[in-house]
Amino acid sequence: MKDETLLRYSRQIMLPEIGIEGQERLLNSRVLIIGLGGLGCPVAIYLAASGVGHLVLADFDTVELSNLQRQIIHTNKRIGLRKTESASAAIQALNPEIKVSCISEKMDSDKLHNEAMLADIVVDCTDSFSTRFEINHACVTTQTPLVSGAAIRLEGQVMVYDPNKESCPCYRCLHEHSREGTLNCAENGVGSVTVGVIGTIQATETIKLILGFGESLAGNLLIFDAKYMEWKKLRLHKNPKCSCCSASLPEI
Ligand SMILES: [Zn+2]
Numbered sequence: 001m002k003d004e005t006l007l008r009y010s011r012q013i014m015l016p017e018i019g020i021e022g023q024e025r026l027l028n029s030r031v032l033i034i035g036l037g038g039l040g041c042p043v044a045i046y047l048a049a050s051g052v053g054h055l056v057l058a059d060f061d062t063v064e065l066s067n068l069q070r071q072i073i074h075t076n077k078r079i080g081l082r083k084t085e086s087a088s089a090a091i092q093a094l095n096p097e098i099k100v101s102c103i104s105e106k107m108d109s110d111k112l113h114n115e116a117m118l119a120d121i122v123v124d125c126t127d128s129f130s131t132r133f134e135i136n137h138a139c140v141t142t143q144t145p146l147v148s149g150a151a152i153r154l155e156g157q158v159m160v161y162d163p164n165k166e167s168c169p170c171y172r173c174l175h176e177h178s179r180e181g182t183l184n185c186a187e188n189g190v191g192s193v194t195v196g197v198i199g200t201i202q203a204t205e206t207i208k209l210i211l212g213f214g215e216s217l218a219g220n221l222l223i224f225d226a227k228y229m230e231w232k233k234l235r236l237h238k239n240p241k242c243s244c245c246s247a248s249l250p251e252i
Helices: 003-008 019-027 040-050 083-094 109-118 129-142 171-175 192-211
Strands: 030-034 054-058 099-103 121-124 146-152 155-161 220-225 230-235
Touching: 019 192, 030 040, 030 109, 040 054, 040 083, 040 192, 054 083, 054 109, 083 099, 109 129, 121 129, 121 192, 129 146, 129 155, 129 171, 146 192, 155 171, 155 192, 192 220
Parallel strands: 030 054, 030 121, 054 099, 121 146
Antiparallel strands: 146 155, 155 220, 220 230
């Protein structure tokens, strides 16, 4: 590792949980971030700052004025640009040592599966159930860990699917009966810092999964209420009838 790289990451290399070996592992990792909105912005900027070597950014939207209250990677000057291009510019300005790839069109199922397979971790920062189910399916099929976050109004939640952890529930185990509704930020609003808190936790879990230290959220649902500053951690169980992760398992 060259001196400049050592200096850049020196404060986290000092941590026994990371060290030089961990930093090298981060630099050799590839993370797919889907959605560069309120959640994806802090995820992308923290993973870039931490030195995740290859970030693949997927989003087909362009930057709008109403995004800027919470989507902190974008700027007033970049309104109208692709969110992927805007995020890439911010990341390169912060850390030119890492590689950024952009996917600026909607991914079909094949592309999504291929990208999930290539990634060490997938971070779901999208805002619709149908997209979340597709991402979950790609991760379960390719056995890629998934860090999933959601936020609305002043509340948010995070869960982790880790195929390396025995009997780990997937996103579908929890939301089998959830359907697309009107629970979106455009109609209900969302607090700027609330998405920041949830995105930052997603970035933390991603780094932990890459490095394998501590205990990840896998098997739990973390719920955050900003209004009353309350946190809850609920134990989740695999749904033996889950249409995604249990479908291909033999019956006992
Ligand atoms: Zn499942």
